[in-house]
Amino acid sequence: MTPHAVVDVAATAARSRPDPRETAVLLSCQGMRVSVDGTVLVDDVWFEVRAGEIFGLTGAEGSGKSTVLHAVCGLLPTDAGMVLLDGHRLDSVMSPVRTGLVGHTLQEAAVLPCATVLENLEFWARIHGSELAGEALAVTGLIDNADAPVDRAPLGVRRALGLAVALLADPRLLVVDELTAGVDRPDAERLLGIVRRIGAQGRSVLYAGRAAEDVRAVCDRVGVLDHGRLAAGGARRPAA
Numbered sequence: 616m617t618p619h620a621v622v623d624v625a626a627t628a629a630r631s632r633p634d635p636r637e638t639a640v641l642l643s644c645q646g647m648r649v650s651v652d653g654t655v656l657v658d659d660v661w662f663e664v665r666a667g668e669i670f671g672l673t674g675a676e677g678s679g680k681s682t683v684l685h686a687v688c689g690l691l692p693t694d695a696g697m698v699l700l701d702g703h704r705l706d707s708v709m710s711p712v713r714t715g716l717v718g719h720t721l722q723e724a725a726v727l728p729c730a731t732v733l734e735n736l737e738f739w740a741r742i743h744g745s746e747l748a749g750e751a752l753a754v755t756g757l758i759d760n761a762d763a764p765v766d767r768a769p770l771g772v773r774r775a776l777g778l779a780v781a782l783l784a785d786p787r788l789l790v791v792d793e794l795t796a797g798v799d800r801p802d803a804e805r806l807l808g809i810v811r812r813i814g815a816q817g818r819s820v821l822y823a824g825r826a827a828e829d830v831r832a833v834c835d836r837v838g839v840l841d842h843g844r845l846a847a848g849g850a851r852r853p854a855a
């Protein structure tokens with residue numbers, strides 16, 4: 616079945632990575648419905664994220680973006696439809712986060728507020744048994760802020776730390792929520808640059824945010840959520 620209400624942004628720039636329109640489907644969300652205490656939060660949500668693709672979800676406050684992301688990460692159960700990750704039904708496999716298939720920015724990364732950016736990253740690296748702290752530090756550009764105490768670091772640095780932590784398990788799919796909300800413009804641009812770099816490495820990204828301009832600036836294709844349902848929408852991705 617074909618996902619609907621998603622506009623193909625199409626490739627606008629020459630890329631070194633494979634064209635995501637021609638790669639295998641990594642995430643397939645087929646008619647997802649999520650309810651909490653009998654209230655339907657999202658319903659009939661269809662979209663696909665292909666290998667190496669940056670797929671965006673945007674929509675107004677409360678439209679259901681975070682709900683979809685939590686369900687994709689296995690953190691909220693779906694009660695109708697099907698979510699396939701790498702061809703496997705989400706409800707029939709181990710937590711995609713625990714298995715390292717999916718990494719996300721849905722939890723607070725700066726858990727040691729008085730410690731530095733690097734110490735926080737190393738803390739999470741130990742939790743994940745990961746040796747990728749150096750690589751995560753490099754791709755997020757946090758090398759320059761490694762010694763900054765996180766409680767005094769700008770929000771943009773804390774958000775970049777969230778991305779770095781999410782990369783520690785080397786996930787096939789990176790799930791990113793509200794990366795630029797409340798961040799000043801220069802830092803927002805830096806964060807969007809990190810997402811582009813991560814995509815350029817061939818990793819798939821599911822990127823959600825209220826700031827439609829930012830979502831369109833980094834994504835290959837964009838779906839717009841409206842009151843828990845996917846409506847039309849789209850944008851063009853600028854040249855790198």
Ligand SMILES: Nc1ncnc2c1ncn2[C@@H]1O[C@H](COP(=O)(O)OP(=O)(O)OP(=O)(O)O)[C@@H](O)[C@H]1O
Nearest residue numbers: 651654656674675676677678679680681682683825
């Ligand atoms: N645990 C919950 N129990 C009941 N209702 C919830 C719960 N979580 C979210 N909601 C409601 O579900 C709807 C969708 O919320 P969600 O956070 O997914 O939207 P969003 O698009 O991510 O919003 P925002 O842009 O503000 O982050 C909202 O009406 C919200 O109030």
